[in-house]
Amino acid sequence: MPVATCCERAARPRYDTTFCVPDYNLAATLDSGQAFRWRLVGDAWEGVIGHQWVRVRQMGECIHAEVAAPVCDWGWLADYLQVDVCLADVLATFPNDAPLRRAVAACHGLRLLRQPAWECLATFLLSSTKQIGQIRQIVARLCRAFGEPVACPPEAAPAFAFPTAARLAGVGEADLRACKTGFRARYLRAAAEAVASEQLDLERLSLLSLAEARAALMQLPGVGRKIADCVLLFGCGFSTAFPVDVWVGRALRELYFPRRRVSPRQLEAFVTDHFGPFAGYAQQYLFHYMRCHHVP
DNA sequence: GCCCAGGTGAAGC
DNA sequence: GCTTCACATGGG
Numbered sequence: 001m002p003v004a005t006c007c008e009r010a011a012r013p014r015y016d017t018t019f020c021v022p023d024y025n026l027a028a029t030l031d032s033g034q035a036f037r038w039r040l041v042g043d044a045w046e047g048v049i050g051h052q053w054v055r056v057r058q059m060g061e062c063i064h065a066e067v068a069a070p071v072c073d074w075g076w077l078a079d080y081l082q083v084d085v086c087l088a089d090v091l092a093t094f095p096n097d098a099p100l101r102r103a104v105a106a107c108h109g110l111r112l113l114r115q116p117a118w119e120c121l122a123t124f125l126l127s128s129t130k131q132i133g134q135i136r137q138i139v140a141r142l143c144r145a146f147g148e149p150v151a152c153p154p155e156a157a158p159a160f161a162f163p164t165a166a167r168l169a170g171v172g173e174a175d176l177r178a179c180k181t182g183f184r185a186r187y188l189r190a191a192a193e194a195v196a197s198e199q200l201d202l203e204r205l206s207l208l209s210l211a212e213a214r215a216a217l218m219q220l221p222g223v224g225r226k227i228a229d230c231v232l233l234f235g236c237g238f239s240t241a242f243p244v245d246v247w248v249g250r251a252l253r254e255l256y257f258p259r260r261r262v263s264p265r266q267l268e269a270f271v272t273d274h275f276g277p278f279a280g281y282a283q284q285y286l287f288h289y290m291r292c293h294h295v296p
Numbered sequence: 297g298c299c300c301a302g303g304t305g306a307a308g309c
Numbered sequence: 310g311c312t313t314c315a316c317a318t319g320g321g
Contacts, residue, residue, distance in 0.1 A: 024315090026320095033302055046299095047310095058313095103300090107299075124302075127301095127302055127303080128301090128302080128303035128304065129301050129302090129303060129304095129316085129317085129318090130301055130302080130303095130317095130318080130319090131300085131301045131302090131319080131320075132301085132302070132319075133320085134319060134320080135302080137319090177307095179316085180317080180318065180319090181318095182316075182317030182318055183304095183315085183316040183317055183318095185317095186318080187304085193306070221304085221305085222303085222304065222305085223303095223304085224303060224304050224305080224306090225303095225304095226302075226303060227302090227303070227304085230302070243302070244302095245301095245302035245303080246300090246301075246303090247302065248302080263311090264311095270321085276306080287302070293303090
């Protein structure tokens with residue numbers, strides 16, 4: 001299985017590195033509504049992963065990355081970007097149907113990220129009935145208010161880590177609402193408390209079956225099937241998790257069941273059966289396609 | 297003003 | 310069971 005090549009993934013401390021990886025569309029990946037902390041500055045994307053400020057840039061078949069403090073081991077970034085995933089192998093498992101073929105052709109190089117689970121849970125808790133741009137703004141306010149400052153270059157905007165669960169568990173609901181979280185503030189606090197108290201161990205979810213992990217997340221108030229599947233897909237590595245939001249629901253109905261009445265139950269059965277071992281990737285292609293390319 | 301946004305939970309038939 | 314509605318907030 002071909003993997004990305006990387007110069008000096010573990011070597012002398014460096015401020016930058018390059019991953020050479022075929023079929024990686026950085027812009028589509030960072031801007032496809034799976035992560036909410038990336039900002040396009042010129043031709044580069046700036047964000048924070050854990051406590052690291054990062055600037056990444058597409059250079060043809062390679063991704064160039066810069067950080068603010070020298071790094072020996074770049075494994076954390078390779079893991080986040082999932083550069084070792086061979087996209088061709090993933091796409092080869094997709095069913096050969098017209099809608100998916102169109103979506104894959106339109107969104108060439110779209111990938112899934114592997115995000116920190118707590119950040120993923122918290123940000124998707126804040127996502128309900130919000131547009132992606134607004135989710136970004138809420139998350140930015142939250143990080144500025146409650147996240148640790150992280151080192152960044154002088155020309156960059158001040159950067160903050162995503163607030164820990166322990167920190168948010170100690171924040172009053174009114175202060176969360178001041179970040180424009182609205183009715184989601186209560187849910188965010190409850191999740192922070194559950195994680196901080198270790199009543200919910202997010203790191204252990206990946207050891208469970210998909211159904212068990214999903215059930216554990218759905219114990220939290222404000223976490224239903226859709227948000228749970230986002231966390232499992234984007235933060236825990238469950239490649240068959242298949243979040244169905246308004247866009248994906250629309251994609252399934254319009255593209256697979258045109259002019260037919262389909263119950264949510266039927267849709268679920270279809271999804272479980274149809275998309276294969278990387279159904280979550282297929283979901284992301286349909287989502288991005290509907291948002292950026294499809295004209296009804 | 298009206299409708300919608302990567303939803304969920306509670307209440308109503 | 311399935312449908313309707315409230316929940317905050319901002320953009321088109």
